[in-house]
Amino acid sequence: MYKIKLSDLDKLYKAISEDYPLYLPIKKAGEVNYGLYGEDEEVSLTTLKTVKSPKDAFFPQSEDLVNFKVDGNKIEVIDVRKEEQPFVVMGVRACDFKAFDVLDRVFLVDPLDTFYQNKRNAAIVVTNACTEPEDSCFCKVFGIDASDPSGDITTFIIGENLFWRANTEKGNALTEKVKGLFTETDDKIVAEEQKAIREKINSLPNVNLDLTPFKDEMLDIFNSEKWGKLSEACLGCGACTFVCPTCQCFDIRELTKNDGTVSRFRCWDSCMYSDFTKTAGGQPRTTQMQRYRQRFMHKLVYYPENNEGVYSCVGCGRCVKSCPMHLNIVKVIKAFDKGGKDE
Amino acid sequence: MQIQELVLHKAEEYLASGKVDRVLAWKKGETFYDNSPAIFTKDNLNGFVYNEFCAPNLSKYLVNESKKEGKILVFLKPCDTYSFNQLVSEHRIDREKIVVIGLECQGMLDEKKIYNLGFKRIEKVEDGLDNIIITADGQQVQIKREELLSVKCVDCKSKEFAVADETIVVNEMKQPDKNSRFSVVSELEKMTEEERFKFWQNELSKCIRCNACRNVCPACTCTHCVFDNNKSGIAGKANSDSFEEKLYHIIRAYHVAGRCTDCGECSRVCPESIPLHLINRKFIKDINDNYGEFQAGKTVSEHNPLVDYTKGDCEPKEMVGK
Ligand code: SF4
Numbered sequence: 284m285y286k287i288k289l290s291d292l293d294k295l296y297k298a299i300s301e302d303y304p305l306y307l308p309i310k311k312a313g314e315v316n317y318g319l320y321g322e323d324e325e326v327s328l329t330t331l332k333t334v335k336s337p338k339d340a341f342f343p344q345s346e347d348l349v350n351f352k353v354d355g356n357k358i359e360v361i362d363v364r365k366e367e368q369p370f371v372v373m374g375v376r377a378c379d380f381k382a383f384d385v386l387d388r389v390f391l392v393d394p395l396d397t398f399y400q401n402k403r404n405a406a407i408v409v410t411n412a413c414t415e416p417e418d419s420c421f422c423k424v425f426g427i428d429a430s431d432p433s434g435d436i437t438t439f440i441i442g443e444n445l446f447w448r449a450n451t452e453k454g455n456a457l458t459e460k461v462k463g464l465f466t467e468t469d470d471k472i473v474a475e476e477q478k479a480i481r482e483k484i485n486s487l488p489n490v491n492l493d494l495t496p497f498k499d500e501m502l503d504i505f506n507s508e509k510w511g512k513l514s515e516a517c518l519g520c521g522a523c524t525f526v527c528p529t530c531q532c533f534d535i536r537e538l539t540k541n542d543g544t545v546s547r548f549r550c551w552d553s554c555m556y557s558d559f560t561k562t563a564g565g566q567p568r569t570t571q572m573q574r575y576r577q578r579f580m581h582k583l584v585y586y587p588e589n590n591e592g593v594y595s596c597v598g599c600g601r602c603v604k605s606c607p608m609h610l611n612i613v614k615v616i617k618a619f620d621k622g623g624k625d626e
Numbered sequence: 627m628q629i630q631e632l633v634l635h636k637a638e639e640y641l642a643s644g645k646v647d648r649v650l651a652w653k654k655g656e657t658f659y660d661n662s663p664a665i666f667t668k669d670n671l672n673g674f675v676y677n678e679f680c681a682p683n684l685s686k687y688l689v690n691e692s693k694k695e696g697k698i699l700v701f702l703k704p705c706d707t708y709s710f711n712q713l714v715s716e717h718r719i720d721r722e723k724i725v726v727i728g729l730e731c732q733g734m735l736d737e738k739k740i741y742n743l744g745f746k747r748i749e750k751v752e753d754g755l756d757n758i759i760i761t762a763d764g765q766q767v768q769i770k771r772e773e774l775l776s777v778k779c780v781d782c783k784s785k786e787f788a789v790a791d792e793t794i795v796v797n798e799m800k801q802p803d804k805n806s807r808f809s810v811v812s813e814l815e816k817m818t819e820e821e822r823f824k825f826w827q828n829e830l831s832k833c834i835r836c837n838a839c840r841n842v843c844p845a846c847t848c849t850h851c852v853f854d855n856n857k858s859g860i861a862g863k864a865n866s867d868s869f870e871e872k873l874y875h876i877i878r879a880y881h882v883a884g885r886c887t888d889c890g891e892c893s894r895v896c897p898e899s900i901p902l903h904l905i906n907r908k909f910i911k912d913i914n915d916n917y918g919e920f921q922a923g924k925t926v927s928e929h930n931p932l933v934d935y936t937k938g939d940c941e942p943k944e945m946v947g948k
């Protein structure tokens with residue numbers, strides 16, 4: 284285990300960014316999102332929740348898949364894929380790290396998504412334990428330990444220092460490069476802090492949500508009348524899905540650029556949108572209630588059904604914070620809780 | 627009696643007498659702040675709430691609600707009444723089916739501002755009018771209401787009800803200072819073009835194209851928005867380049883110009899805290915400066931100057947570079 288003074292972190296960022304593009308929480312116009320490090324950027328590693336999750340690093344909101352040039356009846360296909368160079372994502376919280384696993388189970392199975400895979404393989408992930416979890420966090424419900432995220436390297440911000448622990452070979456290699464900035468230390472302070480974190484987590488309001496109904500009563504839940512009330516204020520915007528680290532749906536669209544090149548790109552889609560999965564036959568979910576239900580059934584029932592019981596919510600609480608009308612997955616889970624209120 | 631009880635009694639009274647079939651109001655959530663809009667009926671008034679965390683403007687829900695059978699009672703804060711009138715004047719809601727009760731509002735609070743003070747575990751937030759009492763992380767603190775106001779309430783346009791069949795007001799509402807409303811817009815006007823471009827680029831580049839601003843906007847009631855219409859040529863689910871989100875916001879601002887009542891919902895709901903209301907407020911200021919003062923939604927009969935020709939209208943060239 285190593286440590287570095289928080290006041291020296293700039294040196295660390297600079298050192299890493301000499302060898303790798305470095306993505307980490309950056310504050311811009313009042314909000315913190317993952318962005319590329321530059322000396323003029325304001326890094327905010329202590330921000331618990333970036334507005335958008337770090338999933339953009341592997342699954343960007345929009346991404347060029349292939350380009351075409353059309354000349355008469357000749358079509359030239361331009362492969363826009365490039366060799367991904369190694370890069371570092373730093374500051375990843377335990378929930379967001381777990382979300383990478385949720386995405387892997389979608390993109391890294393047959394048919395393999397090479398766009399995602401290339402970025403995933405190129406990344407060195409540095410996680411950051413949550414010394415200050417807050418009300419909206421409920422990662423514990425999904426078995427996530429915010430005091431001990433894995434990743435290639437794990438960091439802990441305690442007092443005036445950042446503690447640094449390499450977990451993998453990739454992590455060791457990065458550590459070697461920047462070791463000169465660190466001092467060596469034992470893990471006593473970290474272990475104490477981890478204990479404190481777990482206590483803090485246990486005192487949060489939503490860490491004891493009961494998910495058993497979603498395992499046992501899938502059809503009852505699907506057909507429940509509660510969805511009507513639960514969704515009635517929903518605007519059908521995409522805020523909850525776009526801030527979510529595990530939402531993985533995308534659409535494929537085309538755009539003709541000024542020079543005539545056609546870009547076929549993919550962009551995030553939202554099951555809350557009225558044209559989601561629209562086909563020639565129409566849209567399978569014609570009401571907002573059905574779309575709303577889809578989002579939570581996917582997270583809590585369908586996905587676990589296909590993935591050995593792993594839920595596709597990691598309890599990051601972003602949708603809890605972002606919904607304009609304060610609808611969210613916590614309210615849904617509580618509504619179906621056995622002792623739950625009648626909606 | 628506290629306002630919350632008076633409001634609940636009003637809802638009960640109307641439902642019991644059969645004068646209305648449904649009530650559109652707010653429902654208490656799981657925490658101190660997460661109230662949501664909801665429809666209540668005679669046999670289900672569970673969770674009914676009216677307090678300082680009822681920022682959502684209910685007017686737009688009436689577009690669908692007033693299409694349904696029966697009468698509906700709606701509670702509107704002063705600013706919401708302007709959206710209501712605007713929707714009536716655009717024939718988007720059926721006034722005949724609706725009873726409007728105007729509610730006292732001292733300015734709604736933004737839970738994000740409370741959390742931004744550094745609290746992790748908030749147990750209780752109490753409204754003491756001028757001060758807000760927060761119990762959190764084992765301590766109790768008092769913060770001035772102004773400091774915790776939702777962005778939509780920071781420069782409230784008016785505490786007057788543009789429309790109300792009845793009102794419930796317990797404490798006097800202070801009329802906001804008219805001059806402060808356009809102060810930030812004036813500052814933006816004073817910037818050089820490059821500075822202003824940079825300001826907006828910085829703000830708009832945060833946009834995640836979640837459409838919350840559009841979907842919440844009471845002036846955005848197209849059944850099929852151009853941005854969702856695959857045949858429009860500009861449909862887009864995500865910003866495909868750095869210019870696209872500007873296009874989205876500029877088109878939206880033009881489309882609501884003269885119709886935007888300045889309810890501030892767009893800025894309130896933006897997960898990236900983009901001050902969208904400033905774009906619309908710039909248009910309002912320009913309309914005021916060029917055509918004389920106009921407030922959308924103040925009445926249902928007055929035409930907005932952008933769709934009303936008079937001989938005295940200023941010439942476009944007079945406005946360029948003004
Ligand atoms: S649940 Fe909330 S954030 Fe999600 S689509 Fe509905 S209104 Fe938007």
Ligand code: SF4
Nearest residue numbers: 527596597599600602
């Ligand atoms: S559903 Fe909500 S809480 Fe769960 S991972 Fe997505 S944003 Fe986070």
Ligand code: SF4
Nearest residue numbers: 378413416420422429
């Ligand atoms: S949900 Fe858990 S892992 Fe995520 S930020 Fe909160 S405490 Fe950390």
Ligand code: SF4
Nearest residue numbers: 833834836837839896
């Ligand atoms: S609410 Fe904010 S982030 Fe969402 S589309 Fe509007 S400006 Fe963009």
